[in-house]
Every structure is written in C-alpha cells, then in structure tokens.
Amino acid sequence: xxxxxxxxxxxxxxxxxxxxxxxxxxxxxxxxxxxxxxxxxxxxxxxxxxxxxxxxxxxxxxxxxxxxxxxxxxxxxxxxxxxxxxxxxxxxxxxxxxxxxxxxxxxxxxxxxxxxxxxxxxxxxxxxxxxxxxxxxxxxxxxxxxxxxxxxx
Amino acid sequence: xxxxxxxxxxxxxxxxxxxxxxxxxxxxxxxxxxxxxxxxxxxxxxxxxxxxxxxxxxxxxxxxxxxxxxxxxxxxxxxxxxxxxxxxxxxxxxxxxxxxxxxxxxxxxxxxxxxxxxxxxxxxxxxxxxxxxxxxxxxxxxxxxxxxxxxxxxxxxxxxxxxxxxxxxxxxxxxxxxxxxxxxxxxxxxxxxxxxxxxxxxxxxxxxxxxxxxxxxxxxxxxxxxxxxxxxxxxxxxxxxxxxxxxxxxxxxxxxxxxxxxxxxxxxxxxxxxxxxxxxxxxxxxxxxxxxxxxxxxxxxxxxxxxxxxxxxxxxxxxxxxxxxxxxxxxxxxxxxxxxxxxxxxxxxxxxxxxxxxxxxxxxxxxxxxxxxxxxxxxxxxxxxxxxxxxxxxxxxxxxxxxxxxxxxxxxxxxxxxxxxxxxxxxxxxxxxxxxxxxxxxxxxxxxxxxxxxxxxxxxxxxxxxxxxxxxxxxxxxxxxxxxxxxxxxxxxxxxxxxxxxxxxxxxxxxxxxxxxxxxxxxxxxxxxxxxxxxxxxxxxxxxxxxxxxxxxxxxxxxxxxxxxxxxxxxxxxxxxxxxxxxxxxxxxxxxxxxxxxxxxxxxxxxxxxxxxxxxxxxxxxxxxxxxxxxxxxxxxxxxxxxxxxxxxxxxxxxxxxxxxxxxxxxxxxxxxxxxxxxxxxxxxxxxxxxxxxxxxxxxxxxxxxxxxxxxxxxxxxxxxx
Ligand code: FES
Ligand code: FES
Numbered sequence: 013x014x015x016x017x018x019x020x021x022x023x024x025x026x027x028x029x030x031x032x033x034x035x036x037x038x039x040x041x042x043x044x045x046x047x048x049x050x051x052x053x054x055x056x057x058x059x060x061x062x063x064x065x066x067x068x069x070x071x072x073x074x075x076x077x078x079x080x081x082x083x084x085x086x087x088x089x090x091x092x093x094x095x096x097x098x099x100x101x102x103x104x105x106x107x108x109x110x111x112x113x114x115x116x117x118x119x120x121x122x123x124x125x126x127x128x129x130x131x132x133x134x135x136x137x138x139x140x141x142x143x144x145x146x147x148x149x150x151x152x153x154x155x156x157x158x159x160x161x162x163x164x165x
Numbered sequence: 166x167x168x169x170x171x172x173x174x175x176x177x178x179x180x181x182x183x184x185x186x187x188x189x190x191x192x193x194x195x196x197x198x199x200x201x202x203x204x205x206x207x208x209x210x211x212x213x214x215x216x217x218x219x220x221x222x223x224x225x226x227x228x229x230x231x232x233x234x235x236x237x238x239x240x241x242x243x244x245x246x247x248x249x250x251x252x253x254x255x256x257x258x259x260x261x262x263x264x265x266x267x268x269x270x271x272x273x274x275x276x277x278x279x280x281x282x283x284x285x286x287x288x289x290x291x292x293x294x295x296x297x298x299x300x301x302x303x304x305x306x307x308x309x310x311x312x313x314x315x316x317x318x319x320x321x322x323x324x325x326x327x328x329x330x331x332x333x334x335x336x337x338x339x340x341x342x343x344x345x346x347x348x349x350x351x352x353x354x355x356x357x358x359x360x361x362x363x364x365x366x367x368x369x370x371x372x373x374x375x376x377x378x379x380x381x382x383x384x385x386x387x388x389x390x391x392x393x394x395x396x397x398x399x400x401x402x403x404x405x406x407x408x409x410x411x412x413x414x415x416x417x418x419x420x421x422x423x424x425x426x427x428x429x430x431x432x433x434x435x436x437x438x439x440x441x442x443x444x445x446x447x448x449x450x451x452x453x454x455x456x457x458x459x460x461x462x463x464x465x466x467x468x469x470x471x472x473x474x475x476x477x478x479x480x481x482x483x484x485x486x487x488x489x490x491x492x493x494x495x496x497x498x499x500x501x502x503x504x505x506x507x508x509x510x511x512x513x514x515x516x517x518x519x520x521x522x523x524x525x526x527x528x529x530x531x532x533x534x535x536x537x538x539x540x541x542x543x544x545x546x547x548x549x550x551x552x553x554x555x556x557x558x559x560x561x562x563x564x565x566x567x568x569x570x571x572x573x574x575x576x577x578x579x580x581x582x583x584x585x586x587x588x589x590x591x592x593x594x595x596x597x598x599x600x601x602x603x604x605x606x607x608x609x610x611x612x613x614x615x616x617x618x619x620x621x622x623x624x625x626x627x628x629x630x631x632x633x634x635x636x637x638x639x640x641x642x643x644x645x646x647x648x649x650x651x652x653x654x655x656x657x658x659x660x661x662x663x664x665x666x667x668x669x670x671x672x673x674x675x676x677x678x679x680x681x682x683x684x685x686x687x688x689x690x691x692x693x694x695x696x697x698x699x700x701x702x703x704x705x706x707x708x709x710x711x712x713x714x715x716x717x718x719x720x721x722x723x724x725x726x727x728x729x730x731x732x733x734x735x736x737x738x739x740x741x742x743x744x745x746x747x748x749x750x751x752x753x754x755x756x757x758x759x760x761x762x763x764x765x766x767x768x769x770x771x772x773x774x775x776x777x778x779x780x781x782x783x784x785x786x787x788x789x790x791x792x793x794x795x796x797x798x799x800x801x802x803x804x805x806x807x808x809x810x811x812x813x814x815x816x817x818x819x820x821x822x823x824x825x826x827x828x829x830x831x832x833x834x835x836x837x838x839x840x841x842x843x844x845x846x847x848x849x850x851x852x853x854x855x856x857x858x859x860x861x862x863x864x865x866x867x868x869x870x871x872x873x874x875x876x877x878x879x880x881x882x883x884x885x886x887x
Pocket of ligand 1: 049052055
C-alpha cells in the first residue's frame with residue numbers, strides 16, 4: 013500500500029505493508045539510519061522521532077498512522093534548540109557508545125522546544141523514556157541545562 | 166600511493182604490506198564537517214598519504230588518522246589511543262581522526278592476550294607504549310623529511326601543533342605538506358618517546374574524537390550497514406538452554422509477503438526477509454519442535470538451592486592461609502552469611518548484529534567485533550574460505566559490557582551459517598531484544614557462603630569462604646588461561662583480601678549447567694567485591710569499628726594504593742560514619758577504586774542520591790574519559806544491583822523478555838556522581854570495568870546503616886513476578 017508523508021521537510025511516498033513500524037520504513041526504505049532500534053516495544057526511546065512536533069516512538073508507530081503527517085528524524089533536526097542540544101552534547105562529551113543518543117537528542121530537543129528552562133525534575137520526566145545502557149544520564153542532565161542557558165542567550 | 170623501496174622492505178618485514186592492501190580502501194580521509202573538531206574518519210584514502218607504521222596515517226590534507234585495533238563501544242579508546250599518538254607527534258588535536266583497524270592478528274594483537282581483541286580493561290595498558298612509539302616514529306620521519314627539505318640539521322627542528330619548523334632559517338611546513346616526502350624516510354628502529362613531564366595532551370581533557378558523530382546520528386554502527394539486495398535474517402532460537410531443533414514447519418511463514426526463505430541452522434531456524442518487518446513477521450509464524458533432552462529444566466529457585474548446598478562444602482582450594490576453621494572454632498564471636506546473585510544479561514543498547522556479504526570466492530563482514538581474531542577465524546571456517554579471503558570490518562558497537570567477547574564466537578558462527586545458507590549476496594543477521602535477553606551468555610548465577618570470626622577485642626581472626634558458580638572459561642578457547650582446574654574469573658577479587666586477616670580460606674565449588682555464562686562488566690568482581698566489602702563492613706561493625714578507620718587499620722604497605730583511594734573518597738564525602746552512607750573499595754584490572762554511596766529509603770526501596778568515587782588508574786591519559794567510565798560503571802552496576810535478574814521459571818524457560826520485564830536504570834534513578842583521580846606516574850591501567858565493583862556493596866552497606874537490613878539476595882528491589 014502506498015503511503016505519503018513528509019520526512020525532514022521532504023514529501024516521501026513508500027509502498028509497504030501498512031503495519032510496518034515507521035522505524036523500519038525510515039531505516040530500510042528511506043535509509044535514514046540515525047534513528048535506532050533498541051527494543052521494539054516503546055521501552056527505550058532509541059527510535060524517537062518527532063511527529064508533528066512531538067516525540068514519538070517510531071518502533072510502535074505503524075506507518076499507516078503517519079499518512080499526511082510531518083516526521084522529523086535526527087538527520088532533519090534544525091531548530092535552534094536542536095543545535096544548542098547537540099553543541100552541549102559535544103561540549104561535555106555526553107556520548108559513550110553513542111547508540112542511544114539520536115533518541116536522547118530528539119527527546120531533549122522536544123523538551124527544550126516546549127520548556128525553555130527545565131528543572132532537574134522536568135528533565136527526569138521528559139527523558140525517562142530514553143534508556144542509556146552506558147549510563148550517561150548524569151551528563152545528559154548537565155548538557156540539557158547548558159543548552160537551556162545557551163538559548164537564553 | 167608511492168611506496169619507496171626501503172619502505173617496501175620495511176612493510177614486508179612487519180606484515181604491514183598486507184594492511185595496506187586490505188585496508189587502504191576502507192580508510193581514511195577525514196570528514197571535515199565539524200571544522201576544527203576532530204571527527205571520525207570515514208572516506209577513502211588519498212594519494213600521497215604517509216603510512217609510517219600500522220597505526221598512523223598522515224594525509225596531504227593534513228589530517229592524521231590513527232588506526233585503532235580495539236573496538237570502540239563507548240570506553241573512549243578512539244580518543245585515548247589517538248591522544249597518545251598526537252602527544253608523541255606533537256600534532257594539533259584538531260587534525261586527529263580515528264578509525265577502526267582491520268582484523269589482522271599479525272599487526273594488531275592485544276599484547277595482553279596474543280590475539281586481536283578487547284577485554285579485561287586492557288585497551289589502554291597494552292597500547293600505551295605501542296601507540297606512543299608509533300607516534301614517535303611518525304614524528305621522527307616527518308622531522309627527517311623536513312630537514313632534507315629545509316636543508317638544515319634535524320636536531321635544530323622543532324614540532325608543535327602539527328607544524329614542523331626551523332626557527333633560525335624561518336622555514337616551516339605542516340605535517341600534510343611533508344607526508345609524501347616522509348614516506349621516503351626509513352622508519353627508526355627504536356623511536357624515542359617523551360618524558361612524562363613533557364606531556365602536553367596526555368593528562369588533559371581533549372575533546373573526544375567521536376562526540377559530534379554520536380550526537381548527530383552520523384556515527385555508523387553495524388545496524389546501519391545496508392548493502393544492495395541485502396536480506397535481513399532472524400533466527401528462531403530454542404526456548405530452553407541446551408535444547409536443539411527437532412523439526413520445523415515454515416509453511417505459514419513463507420506465505421507472508423517479503424519472506425523469501427527459511428533455513429534450519431545449527432542454532433535454530435533462520436527466516437530471511439526483504440526487510441526487517443518481513444523477517445520479524447516471518448519468524449513469528451514459524452512452528453518449531455525442540456529436543457529438550459539435554460536442556461536445563463531447573464528453575465532459578467532450584468538452581469539457587471543446588472548452588473547453596475554446594476557452597477556449604479569447601480569446594481576446590483583457592484586460598485588457604487593459616488587455619489580458618491580452627492580459628493572459627495576458637496572465635497569469641499562468629500558471623501555467617503549466604504549471598505545470592507542472579508544471572509544477569511548485559512543488554513548492550515545495540516542488539517547483536519552482523520552483515521555478511523558473500524561474493525564469488527571471498528566475503529566481507531561488518532560487525533562490532535570485540536574478539537576479532539577469534540571471530541575472524543570462526544567466519545572463515547564456517548564460510549569455508551581461507552582467512553585472507555574474508556575481510557572483517559570492525560564497526561562502532563552500541564555497547565558491549567563483555568557481551569560481544571565470546572570464546573565460542575557463537576554470534577559470528579550464527580551469522581556465518583545464516584549467510585552461507587542464503588548463498589551469494591548480503592545478509593544482515595539481527596537479534597531482537599528478546600533474543601538478547603533470553604539468549605544466555607549471562608553473568609553466572611552465584612552463591613557465596615561466608616563465615617567470619619572475631620576475638621574478644623573485636624579483631625578479625627577468621628574468614629572462611631566458598632563460592633559456588635559456573636566456570637566462564639572452561640570449554641572455551643580461554644580454558645588455556647586456567648591453571649590446576651581453577652578459573653580465576655569465578656573468584657578473582659576474593660582470593661587475596663586487602664585486609665590483614667590471619668586465617669583465610671577460599672574455595673570454589675564449580676557448578677554445571679547448560680545455561681551459557683560470560684564475563685559481564687568487571688567479571689568475577691561483580692559478586693566478589695559485593696561479598697568481600699559487605700562482609701568486612703559487617704565484621705567491622707560487629708567489632709565496633711568505623712568502616713573507614715577499620716579498613717585502613719587492616720591495610721599494610723602493600724595496600725598503599727587502596728588506602729589512598731579510600732582516604733580520598735572519605736574526604737570527598739565528608740565521611741563520619743553517617744547513617745545512609747556506605748562505602749566499598751576494590752582493586753580490579755589493576756586499578757583501584759573506592760566509592761561512597763548516599764542512599765535514601767524511598768517507600769522501602771533504596772534510592773541512590775550521591776556517589777563519590779576516587780580512582781587510581783596510573784597515568785590519567787584522558788581524565789574526562791576516566792570520569793565518564795567511572796560514571797558509566799557506577800550507573801551500570803547500580804542498575805543491575807537494584808533491579809535486575811534473569812530468572813528461569815519451572816521447566817527452565819527464561820521469564821524475562823524485553824526491557825519491560827528486565828528493568829533498566831533510568832535518568833531519575835541516576836545518582837549525582839563526583840569523581841576524583843589520584844595523581845600517578847605509574848603506567849595506565851584499565852577504566853572500563855573498575856568503576857562497577859564497588860557500587861553495589863557501597864549501596865548495600867549504606868542501606869544496612871540506614872535500615873539495619875542486610876541485603877543478602879540481589880537484586881535489592883524484588884523483581885516483579887512474571
Ligand atoms: S526501539 Fe522504540 S522504544 Fe525502543
Ligand atoms: S551512550 Fe551507550 S547506550 Fe547511551
């Protein structure tokens with residue numbers, strides 16, 4: 013079945029089983045490999061994308077649901093919040109293995125887009141769905157605060 | 166590229182000719198996207214690159230690429246080893262790049278194992294001199310080339326930030342400009358390395374080479390490898406350990422659009438899809454019957470009982486100092502504990518995966534390989550090809566924690582079999598999280614039985630200890646590291662106490678089970694540090710002694726480094742024996758780490774608020790990487806100690822399936838962590854694992870002072886019954 017949606021500002025048409033999780037459409041069909049697979053059951057956040065501006069676990073989102081919607085992946089992040097997050101991530105070397113961080117950056121960006129100066133508790137809540145097996149959490153928290161400060165200007 | 170005849174002789178002599186042939190297409194002009202910030206090298210090699218040895222490449226565009234023989238899975242080895250090369254070359258950090266070295270044991274063996282592989286926190290220790298010499302050799306050759314070009318004596322030349330200069334004549338050249346000329350210079354036999362006091366980069370927080378690529382989604386993992394006409398395969402694995410495939414029916418699976426093939430392999434039934442979703446659906450539709458005659462059918466509960474019974478005995482003798490049993494009989498006070506540790510899965514963030522492409526008479530593999538030499542051999546053997554026809558590309562790996570280092574190369578074997586059954590073309594084998602959690606290779610289930618004796622003054626006189634656990638090494642190629650039938654990974658950390666106890670006995674009861682077991686971040690120390698450090702804490706408390714002062718009083722000159730980290734951490738935490746504070750110290754992988762945890766009681770469950778950590782790992786090559794490894798090691802150990810167990814139910818099936826039933830530490834459960842590094846000139850030792858052992862006992866000790874309860878069974882928070 014053909015499904016049309018917008019990915020990173022570009023209209024894309026895919027012809028796949030409508031039940032296919034968005035994650036595998038992004039990766040297998042569109043070769044946007046920044047979005048990762050960790051669990052497939054909405055537990056880890058490695059597959060986080062933005063769907064019409066809010067975070068979404070692409071591993072449990074059938075592609076049929078995004079017909080006509082706007083999807084942003086790590087490859088298409090452009091907002092000032094996203095830049096601030098990524099610069100803060102690099103600035104204090106948050107990633108270890110790095111595999112979870114596409115998802116972490118997607119969640120952190122959405123957090124700052126909605127809440128320019130999150131408290132520790134806001135951060136813990138917004139990031140609770142993103143597992144990091146290397147346990148870089150400590151630096152994630154710090155980097156989000158740094159990004160928030162940069163955005164304040 | 167031109168190779169001068171001298172160079173050719175040199176390359177031949179060291180086997181580097183092979184590396185050039187095999188490797189060059191896969192490496193290394195730099196990715197320029199992040200400007201001055203160093204990036205991962207990904208593109209093709211260019212003409213005129215200077216390749217002084219197997220580890221260093223200087224390109225005409227002035228980038229210096231370091232070939233890293235160890236897999237990078239988060240421990241920071243790309244950055245650490247590049248720092249050593251940059252240091253000795255006097256390079257500018259911004260020009261440094263890192264890439265993975267090819268699988269080639271003649272060039273890239275781990276000097277600690279004799280094969281190419283990563284583990285036991287050896288990456289830095291075994292590469293420290295090797296990488297420095299590689300950098301020093303490159304520098305010497307660049308200097309010679311400059312001396313020729315400037316027509317001045319080499320001794321008058323200085324190098325700084327990637328620029329080679331002759332001050333008197335005002336001449337200078339960048340590394341890249343000298344690359345081609347340096348290729349003509351004979352490599353020095355024994356290049357001179359710097360004095361530690363002249364280090365400019367070592368000991369500083371240079372930015373990691375891979376942080377940008379790991380923050381913008383461009384870092385390439387095995388999962389990200391897509392080849393033309395690639396199929397994705399998944400395997401239906403046996404439902405119990407030791408079960409084998411009896412028969413299967415693929416009729417329904419083959420009706421699913423996108424499922425192209427189903428094949429029996431030795432580990433189960435492989436289902437091939439045109440894409441991942443087809444493979445997933447196809448696998449779910451396979452009907453399989455299993456032969457369970459050789460399977461483990463005991464539940465965790467039954468195994469714990471069997472292990473505990475074995476721990477009542479003495480086991481094989483490991484340590485026997487004085488007479489622990491006699492001393493126990495004479496003790497004024499005795500203390501006895503039984504400690505239970507469950508199986509643990511590693512669950513690296515990226516599940517196991519590999520891409521194998523079979524061509525006419527050769528194959529190419531992409532995998533986050535931790536034991537290159539063994540996996541390479543396994544691929545070649547199963548594929549029926551000579552090893553030099555099999556190219557193995559080591560990809561960035563999304564974590565390992567020991568999981569990717571298996572003696573039997575079971576995943577490489579499975580990937581090779583699955584690819585071979587498909588035939589020519591590329592096949593990606595992907596394990597799902599369920600395969601990972603149910604797939605074995607666990608930290609062994611372990612029971613410790615400990616008896617201690619105190620005299621009338623509260624001094625510890627007896628320590629009698631038996632550990633019941635499976636062997637990790639027996640039956641694998643690592644068995645050759647066992648002596649007298651003893652597997653040190655079963656009891657390391659408990660055979661010698663850092664405390665003066667006159668009568669000490671340790672025995673190992675070797676347990677058997679079809680459940681496969683493996684090293685899990687810090688290996689034996691995952692349970693021995695817990696046993697030793699909670700037991701000493703309890704004995705000291707019984708004797709009326711403070712946990713810090715009491716430990717220090719039992720440490721001799723040989724424990725100077727343990728004592729130093731202990732004192733440092735006590736200062737950091739403002740230790741005064743406060744309720745809710747607990748400490749532990751452990752030497753592992755030749756590094757010394759002490760941690761203090763501050764714990765709160767949240768609805769009957771421990772919540773770790775703060776952790777202070779002092780580490781002595783010799784020369785701190787990159788303090789930032791060391792701090793990161795301590796933070797990560799603490800989080801990893803804490804999560805498992807608090808929440809995790811793999812359990813077998815009645816009949817022997819694993820009761821957990823995914824991260825919904827195998828609970829991961831999340832951001833709100835991560836403590837604040839402060840790390841302090843002891844200044845040292847000793848050779849660097851490991852940091853990937855040593856942060857993990859002390860955290861669980863520190864938390865248990867804190868909890869005991871807070872609530873009076875001992876935590877004898879892990880995990881600390883009872884797991885939800887499935
Ligand atoms: S892969 Fe989607 S939440 Fe884990
Ligand atoms: S950095 Fe490895 S899982 Fe997060």
